Amino acid sequence: MTDVPGIWVGHYTDTRAASGTTVVMCPEGAVGGVDVRGAAPGTRETDLLAPENLVEKVQAICLSGGSVYGLAAADGVVRHLESRSIGFPLDSTHVAPIVPSAVLYDLGRSAEFRPPVDSHWGDLACRSAGPGPVKTGCVGAGTGAMSGGIKGGLGSASIVLDTGITVAALVAINSLGSTIDPATGTFWEIRLEIENEFAGHIRHRVILPEPPTGSPGENTTLAVVATDATLTKAQAKKIAMMAHDGMARAIRPAHTMFDGDIVYCLATGQRPLPETPGFFSAPVARAVNTIGHAAADCLARAIIRGILDAKSGYGMTAYRDLDHR
DSSP: OTTSTTOEEEEEEETTTTEEEEEEEEEEEEEEEEEEOSSSOOEESOGGGSTTSSOOEEEEEEEESSGGGGGGHHHHHHHHHHHTTOSEEOSSSOEEOOOOEEEOOOTTSSSSSSOOOOHHHHHHHHHTOBSSOOOOBSSGGGTTOEETTEEOEEEEEEEEOTTSOEEEEEEEEOOSSBSEETTTTEETTGGGOOTTTTTTTOOSSBOOOOOOOOOTTOOOOEEEEEEEEOOOHHHHHHHHHHHHHHHHHHSBSOSOTTOOOEEEEEEEEEEOOOOOTTSTTOTTHHHHHHHHHHHHHHHHHHHHHHHHHOOOBTTBOOGGGSOBO
16 A cells, blocks of 8 residues: 555554554545445545545545444544644644544454444554555454454555556455355455465465354445545546455455445545547546556455455454365
């Protein structure tokens, strides 16, 4: 994710509580979009990202465990940014940080049913944020995650297009559906691997545990895709919509009645979209197509990375510890 200039990532992880918070920060602001596909979402300030609404830029996205209680972490992100005068300007001295947020269900995965998530988690995630490599696996919002009956986690991936535009994805996988094809015993979207990025981590033809039957609201995959391209809010929403295709290919089934699946899109605006002369009346349409397709592929790769990097714990077996066929 941090391969996109201007994007920072930070985590707070509470291993005892089997939960945590992840923050994707854009201190200079980024045009935001969102698309919600799951039927059981837990969100804050998603309506603000609708193309017809006033505010164009956001300063952070907060992803957290803790289900409905996890929305409290966003308060800490808002206060952290406000203390640094980062936000939507209200007057000459005051700002309102714009922090859309979403949560996943990881309750009951430690000794105490409800993790002690509060605004402090969001503040600590911000304090750890930076432009360096993103920690993956059982960290932040992916700490207590479960995916298709095995240990879930947090993953990230990126790509640089021929145009020089960078596209990236970050995801916390806590899905009802599985990332692994039961017929082959390997990942649905393993074909998307770039430059042997999964080398040494793939265990071909694993034996999956019995799939969970699912209960209302107990899942959810949370994702952020980002690019350094210049996008409008409507274009950012379209990229988020297209990125969901990567989630649906990599997790089957996705967007169920028991998941709150959501994808945010951030565009830092450092590179103009290349135009295609004579292409109807929308000269940048092909560029948006290309970025959306890349975002979907990056999200699918990030999902695989999150599962590969997860470690067994909290009564859940990780992919790395599954038996071979």
